[in-house]
Structures are given as structure tokens and as C-alpha cells.
Amino acid sequence: MKCSIINTKKNNYLKLEFKDKLYKFSPTWLIENSKDLSIRDKQTNQLLIEAAELKLSLRIDAFNIKNNNLIISFNNNTVHNFNIKDLLAPKKHPNKKLWNGSLKKIPSFNFKKFNNKMLKNILSTVDEYGFCLIKNMPTTKNGIHALTKHIGPIKETNWGSIADIKNIKKAYDLTMTERALENHTDNPYRFPTQGYICLHCIKNSDIGGENTLVDGFNIAKQIKIKSIETFNVLKNFKTFFQYKDKDTLLENYCSLIETDYEDNVVQIRYNNRTEIIPYDDLKKITEYTEARQCFWNLIKKKSNNITIKQTSGDMIIMDNYRILHGRAKYKDLNNQRYFRQGYIDRDILQSKLKIMQA
Ligand SMILES: [Fe+2]
CATH class of the missing domain: 3.60.130.10 (Clavaminate synthase-like)
Incomplete structure (x- = not known):
């Protein structure tokens, strides 16, 4: 896995490359998805902050990888931990078995x-x-x-x-x-x-x-x-x-x-x-x-x-x-x-x- 911060005048995001797939995470997306207790309620999993009021000037300053964790520092002086597996988890599609008149056995x-x-x-x-x-x-x-x-x-x-x-x-x-x-x-x-x-x-x-x-x-x-x-x-x-x-x-x-x-x-x-x-x-x-x-x-x-x-x-x-x-x-x-x-x-x-x- 390769990880880097992309910093240009227009863009600031975290770039992750894993198994031929490229992921780009914006700073606001990362904060909204942080499991930090100041961001999301542990019991209900509901947001505690007003996400629409996150500063659009928010930027990723640095990152550090420890075991399966990605520790990211932001320019609002906050640090958040992310489980890398959670970040890379593919979207689950429901398992649908399509059938027609030749369906052998009625479930x-x-x-x-x-x-x-x-x-x-x-x-x-x-x-x-x-x-x-x-x-x-x-x-x-x-x-x-x-x-x-x-x-x-x-x-x-x-x-x-x-x-x-x-x-x-x-x-x-x-x-x-x-x-x-x-x-x-x-x-x-x-x-x-x-x-x-x-x-x-x-x-x-x-x-x-x-x-x-x-x-x-x-x-x-x-x-x-x-x-x-x-x-x-x-x-x-x-x-x-x-x-x-x-x-x-x-x-x-x-x-x-x-x-x-x-x-x-x-x-x-x-x-x-x-x-x-x-x-x-x-x-x-x-x-x-x-x-x-x-x-x-x-x-x-x-x-x-x-x-x-x-x-x-x-x-x-x-x-x-x-x-x-x-x-x-x-x-x-x-x-x-x-x-x-x-x-x-x-x-x-x-x-x-x-x-x-x-
Ligand atoms: Fe009917």
C-alpha cells in the first residue's frame, strides 16, 4: 500500500494506492468519517458535529501509519485515527440470484x-x-x-x-x-x-x-x-x-x-x-x-x-x-x-x- 498527501493550490487530499486501486480522501470526508468520540456518538453512530460547517479550508498536514491504523493530523490542530481496512472496504452489494422459468426448486x-x-x-x-x-x-x-x-x-x-x-x-x-x-x-x-x-x-x-x-x-x-x-x-x-x-x-x-x-x-x-x-x-x-x-x-x-x-x-x-x-x-x-x-x-x-x- 502506498500513501501520500497531495498538496496543490486547488487540492488537498490523501492518496492511497492498494491492489491496483486508487483512493482519494478529502479532509472533510475524513473528519466526517472519523470515529473519534468528539465527531460521532459511540452508541448511535450519529454525527455530533454540524458537518456542513466544517471549514472548507481544512487541510491534511501529515500522516503516520502504525499497524492497521492511519493517524492523520489536520490544520485545525486535530488528530484522527482511521482503521485502514475500514477506509478500503468495498461497497457491499446485496446477493441477488436472478432466475427464470427454469428455476428448478421453489425455495x-x-x-x-x-x-x-x-x-x-x-x-x-x-x-x-x-x-x-x-x-x-x-x-x-x-x-x-x-x-x-x-x-x-x-x-x-x-x-x-x-x-x-x-x-x-x-x-x-x-x-x-x-x-x-x-x-x-x-x-x-x-x-x-x-x-x-x-x-x-x-x-x-x-x-x-x-x-x-x-x-x-x-x-x-x-x-x-x-x-x-x-x-x-x-x-x-x-x-x-x-x-x-x-x-x-x-x-x-x-x-x-x-x-x-x-x-x-x-x-x-x-x-x-x-x-x-x-x-x-x-x-x-x-x-x-x-x-x-x-x-x-x-x-x-x-x-x-x-x-x-x-x-x-x-x-x-x-x-x-x-x-x-x-x-x-x-x-x-x-x-x-x-x-x-x-x-x-x-x-x-x-x-x-x-x-x-x-
Ligand atoms: Fe397483486
């Missing part, structure tokens, strides 16, 4: 054997595959809670907490009919959109009613490989989603593919039933409708779909930022099909997973 768990270790495995699996199936959950009305009480609260929406999915006469959503449901993500008209869906089967219909699942991150990857222009249109065009009833009006402008600053896909959306394409420049609309058609063709493609027919006590947990789900139409002479659905916010499940993995 499943038997709730009868539930314990803390299984909970950790369930959450890690949802993070890696975007979903998992949990068998032998209680078939009581609020049986979802048997698992979710170990994760965190169910998200309350305008429909309440855990909602019925049943064929009813006065359906306020097409889920409450015997109609097939095309693959979609839930509620893109909400901001933020609910992170995870727990879909609990109390009783299924004898004929039809199978669920389809699609890995939206894999679809986005397929598009990116096929045409970066199409990917960019889906990333950049802000479409519009809306839900409306007599008491509620939910609206959100957003794109079908959301990426982070490194262009990693972090969320996909697709919901034909609630999209209202906004007015825009003719060229933009043409590009978007073409790109959306390409997206949809991959979403409905059989080789990208898996099918699960849930039986009593089966619950699917899925990542609503990644997995598209649909349902085959069903015939239910005795009106016995009864599913229940609850949402969990993204940060609630992710927090539980991170604490369990720490």
Missing part, C-alpha cells in the same frame, strides 16, 4: 419447524430470490401474523391491515373477481410502494387460481443486454399510476425501471390496470410505448414465469420491488377460494434481516 420452508434460524433463512431467501414459499402456516383468518409478528408490523393502507382476496359482488379491485390477473407489481400509485407482499392461502379453488411469478430484475437484465436504449427509456420516462375510489386518491409519477447511482436496478414496476400514460412529446411517447411493449413481452413470456398453486396453509412472501405476480382465472362453484394478503414496509423487513445477519 420453500416448513413453518411447523419454525425457529429463529429459519426466520433468518426465510428473510435471506426473500432477499436473494425475491420470494419464498412457506408451507403449513395456520389456516386461521389472521394466520399471516404467526410469521410476520417475528418480522415487524403489517402496513396499514386505505384498505386496512390484512385484506381479503375473495370473489365478491362489489369488487373494488379486480383481484376480487374470478378473472385472471396479468403479471404485475402491486400499487405503484403509492409512494412509497409497499415493499413486501405476504399472500396467504386459507383455501384455494379446485379449478384454476394458480399464481405466476416473474423475476423483474432478470427481465430488466434481459432488456439491458438486448438494447441499452430500451433500458434507458424504461429508466427515464416517468409514467403515471392512479387509484381512485370515493374516499381515496393515490397518484405517483415514476418509471418502470428504477436504478441507483451505479445503474443497478433497485425497483421495477408494472401495473397495466392502474397506469394512465401522461401526455408528452410524440417521440417520447412512441419510444416509451415501444419499450413498454418489449418489457411486457418478456414479462408474459412462458420461459420467464414459474407457476405455484398454493394449497391451504401456503404463504408466499415476495419482494414487490422485484417480483411480478399474476393469477390464472378460476372457477369456484362453492365460492370457497379464500386468500388473505398483508404488506410489510421495505425498511422493516430489511432492518430485521440486517440485524439477524450482523
